[in-house]
Amino acid sequence: xxxxxxxxxxxxxxxxxxxxxxxxxxxxxxxxxxxxxxxxxxxxxxxxxxxxxxxxxxxxxxxxxxxxxxxxxxxxxxxxxxxxxxxxxxxxxxxxxxxxxxxxxxxxxxxxxxxxxxxxxxxxxxxxxxxxxxxxxxxxxxxxxxxxxxxxxxxxxxxxxxxxxxxxxxxxxxxxxxxxxxxxxxxxxxxxxxxxxxxxxxxxxxxxxxxxxxxxxxxxxxxxxxxxxxxxxxxxxxxxxxxxxxxxxxxxxxxxxxxxxxxxxxxxxxxxxxxxxxxxxxxxxxxxxxxxxxxxxxxxxxxxxxxxxxxxxxxxxxxxxxxxxxxxxxxxxxxxxxxxxxxxxxxxxxxxxxxxxxxxxxxxxxxxxxxxxxxxxxxxxxxxxxxxxxxxxxxxxxxxxxxxxxx
Ligand SMILES: [Ca+2]
Ligand SMILES: [Ca+2]
Numbered sequence: 192x193x194x195x196x197x198x199x200x201x202x203x204x205x206x207x208x209x210x211x212x213x214x215x216x217x218x219x220x221x222x223x224x225x226x227x228x229x230x231x232x233x234x235x236x237x238x239x240x241x242x243x244x245x246x247x248x249x250x251x252x253x254x255x256x257x258x259x260x261x262x263x264x265x266x267x268x269x270x271x272x273x274x275x276x277x278x279x280x281x282x283x284x285x286x287x288x289x290x291x292x293x294x295x296x297x298x299x300x301x302x303x304x305x306x307x308x309x310x311x312x313x314x315x316x317x318x319x320x321x322x323x324x325x326x327x328x329x330x331x332x333x334x335x336x337x338x339x340x341x342x343x344x345x346x347x348x349x350x351x352x353x354x355x356x357x358x359x360x361x362x363x364x365x366x367x368x369x370x371x372x373x374x375x376x377x378x379x380x381x382x383x384x385x386x387x388x389x390x391x392x393x394x395x396x397x398x399x400x401x402x403x404x405x406x407x408x409x410x411x412x413x414x415x416x417x418x419x420x421x422x423x424x425x426x427x428x429x430x431x432x433x434x435x436x437x438x439x440x441x442x443x444x445x446x447x448x449x450x451x452x453x454x455x456x457x458x459x460x461x462x463x464x465x466x467x468x469x470x471x472x473x474x475x476x477x478x479x480x481x482x483x484x485x486x487x488x489x490x491x492x493x494x495x496x497x498x499x500x501x502x503x504x505x506x507x508x509x510x511x512x513x514x515x516x517x518x519x520x521x522x523x524x525x526x527x528x529x530x531x532x533x534x535x536x537x538x539x540x541x542x543x544x545x546x547x548x549x550x551x552x553x554x555x556x557x558x559x560x561x562x563x564x565x566x567x568x569x570x571x572x573x574x575x576x577x578x579x580x581x582x583x584x585x586x587x588x589x590x591x592x593x594x595x596x597x598x
Pocket of ligand 1: 301
């Protein structure tokens with residue numbers, strides 16, 4: 192850069208001062224150059240900011256939702272936004288994966304947009320999972336569970352974290368974790384299969400586990416789960432439901448992705464022997480039977496990648512949405528025709544899924560161009576629904592403005 196500048200200044204000097212410039216001209220020329228550089232830099236930053244803002248606002252406008260619903264950008268300053276958790280004071284905590292950061296978002300003036308973004312931690316190992324309990328923020332990394340005590344009043348200067356548990360496997364493949372507080376006050380997290388399809392000797396792999404907030408009593412609650420990145424509990428029955436992503440390389444349409452129902456502890460959900468409700472694995476399922484395993488409660492298209500799931504318990508949306516399940520489908524990478532990239536509503540009756548339909552779409556455009564990828568869902572205290580998008584580093588807020596509530 193310095194060499195280029197000297198070269199350009201010499202050329203300019205030759206044009207402007209063919210017989211040689213005095214020092215004063217050189218100083219003026221340097222001054223003009225500095226001003227020129229500054230203006231170009233300002234313009235460049237302005238163009239970059241405007242184009243990023245245009246992209247996110249544009250994305251929010253392109254998301255199609257049922258009549259009466261509205262989509263706005265909640266924040267576009269959360270690179271690689273993944274799982275979300277709600278803390279005290281309406282603070283939204285957000286994990287990331289490859290970005291290695293955990294964020295906190297605050298909407299101080301209650302206008303439905305986060306106006307303050309805090310970085311709580313950096314350089315973590317795929318800190319996908321976040322949960323909030325009794326004033327502490329819990330973060331699930333690949334090998335450990337950590338905790339930031341008394342976080343609400345320390346967003347500006349987060350305290351050093353405390354290690355709650357640090358003996359999880361270190362394998363990165365499906366090693367990122369979802370994290371939730373269950374109705375029993377325990378923390379739930381998955382340990383994914385460290386492969387596309389394999390049978391691991393260590394029984395900790397391909398499970399969902401439960402651990403106390405103090406890091407004690409670690410135990411397996413579900414087995415045969417390939418890679419769950421979302422779970423929730425039915426608001427009426429209290430039963431746990433979780434998503435599971437099926438294996439790859441069995442073709443465009445097999446096996447289906449799953450919503451599973453944990454009706455009791457320690458059930459086996461099939462992986463790697465049986466996929467979906469009837470597809471024996473060609474390597475690990477020989478001479479086995481799918482009747483030996485707990486079938487999914489609901490099936491999604493192969494490769495649609497259901498991640499975050501949330502039962503809607505708010506009063507803002509029309510009453511037919513109450514106690515129904517929203518599912519964020521991250522979208523396929525292993526399919527000739529892309530599928531997913533949307534939010535699906537799974538209708539429940541008597542605490543069991545009975546039907547599903549697309550609720551929000553537009554992250555995949557008509558020409559199959561991927562514009563964004565939904566990851567997780569979070570209901571705010573006012574009943575609006577947040578959707579994180581790791582491709583755009585953004586969170587959108589879906590609301591149902593009050594002038595429609597009379598319908
Ligand atoms: Ca705000
Ligand atoms: Ca299964």
